[in-house]
Amino acid sequence: MFKIIDKTQFSEKVFKFRIEAPEMAKHAHAGQFLMVRANECGERVPFTFADWNAEEGWIEFIFMVIGKTTTLLSSYEAGDCIQDVTGPLGCPTEMGEGKWAVIGGGVGLAIAFPVARQLVATGHEVHAIMGARTKDLLLLEEQFRSILPEDHIHITTDDGSYGEKGVVTAPEERLIAAGDVDHVFCVGPVPMMKFATLTAQKYDTPIIASLNPIMVDGTGMCGCCRVQVDGKTKFACVDGPDFDATKVDWNDLRARQAAYRTEEGQSLKAYEEANCACQK
Ligand SMILES: Cc1cc2nc3c(=O)[nH]c(=O)nc-3n(C[C@H](O)[C@H](O)[C@H](O)COP(=O)(O)OP(=O)(O)OC[C@H]3O[C@@H](n4cnc5c(N)ncnc54)[C@H](O)[C@@H]3O)c2cc1C
Numbered sequence: 001m002f003k004i005i006d007k008t009q010f011s012e013k014v015f016k017f018r019i020e021a022p023e024m025a026k027h028a029h030a031g032q033f034l035m036v037r038a039n040e041c042g043e044r045v046p047f048t049f050a051d052w053n054a055e056e057g058w059i060e061f062i063f064m065v066i067g068k069t070t071t072l073l074s075s076y077e078a079g080d081c082i083q084d085v086t087g088p089l090g091c092p093t094e095m096g097e098g099k100w101a102v103i104g105g106g107v108g109l110a111i112a113f114p115v116a117r118q119l120v121a122t123g124h125e126v127h128a129i130m131g132a133r134t135k136d137l138l139l140l141e142e143q144f145r146s147i148l149p150e151d152h153i154h155i156t157t158d159d160g161s162y163g164e165k166g167v168v169t170a171p172e173e174r175l176i177a178a179g180d181v182d183h184v185f186c187v188g189p190v191p192m193m194k195f196a197t198l199t200a201q202k203y204d205t206p207i208i209a210s211l212n213p214i215m216v217d218g219t220g221m222c223g224c225c226r227v228q229v230d231g232k233t234k235f236a237c238v239d240g241p242d243f244d245a246t247k248v249d250w251n252d253l254r255a256r257q258a259a260y261r262t263e264e265g266q267s268l269k270a271y272e273e274a275n276c277a278c279q280k
């Protein structure tokens with residue numbers, strides 16, 4: 001059992017948990033993730049390490065409520081215990097020399113933030129490009145602002161309710177064309193990553209994508225997270241989650257992510273109707 005030692009609510013649907021996990025805290029790196037099983041009958045779901053402290057023995061992850069498991073987790077409070085937390089899993093993000101654009105869309109901002117923070121901490125120049133469908137869905141603005149200067153934050157919303165109206169590729173292209181960035185990291189919905197990749201490719205700018213297929217074990221055994229990269233099958237949990245974005249088969253990833261939409265919807269509905277079919 002893993003104790004929640006602190007719970008922070010950033011907005012209606014976004015939370016951060018600090019968990020007592022001294023061994024994990026000793027080994028975590030930016031870009032790696034952990035698998036959580038909320039209770040004995042829960043599914044295993046992946047979250048990226050948002051922060052960790054080896055001396056104090058804790059790790060943190062930030063999550064957005066979108067389905068059954070994240071709804072259940074959001075009901076946990078400090079002092080409660082999570083059944084299992086496994087990690088660190090996956091490969092750390094490789095942070096080569098250069099001036100970086102870190103692009104996050106939607107819940108991808110929770111994954112982008114620790115990467116941006118680590119790049120800043122290791123002396124890189126970083127621009128954050130933060131995208132959301134609408135203002136209320138923009139995550140972690142305050143956290144990004146706390147690590148970057150004002151003119152290095154670029155916000156877009158699809159409906160124009162905040163920041164620039166449009167999508168992340170507009171500021172991405174401006175920054176690359178002006179020579180302000182020469183490396184890109186992106187994470188978010190598949191169409192966003194695909195178009196961010198095409199934009200970077202236009203300027204021969206290297207781009208990494210953190211892929212988010214459905215994962216089950218997170219250790220390379222089940223094959224659920226397989227993705228096509230450069231015509232080869234890779235397992236995102238052990239070979240990634242970061243890959244050269246120019247080599248990713250986006251159509252395959254999109255189809256695999258959507259494979260269980262019906263069941264996910266049914267599961268959330270059943271959970272909500274029972275108001276906690278699976279007590280914590
Ligand atoms: C490596 C990795 C790191 C991630 N880091 C974060 C993070 O830091 N913060 C965050 O909010 N989210 C993160 N996610 C996404 C997160 O795992 C899903 O939001 C979560 O699993 C949703 O579960 P649910 O039961 O609430 O929703 P469901 O209704 O079950 O699913 C909603 C959608 O979430 C995704 N999803 C569902 N189950 C899984 C699964 N087992 N593995 C992967 N994706 C799944 C699918 O796209 C699905 O369509 C990450 C995903 C991956 C692969």
Ligand code: FES
Pocket residue numbers: 214215216217218219220221222223224225226235236237238
């Ligand atoms: S999640 Fe099972 S092989 Fe990657």
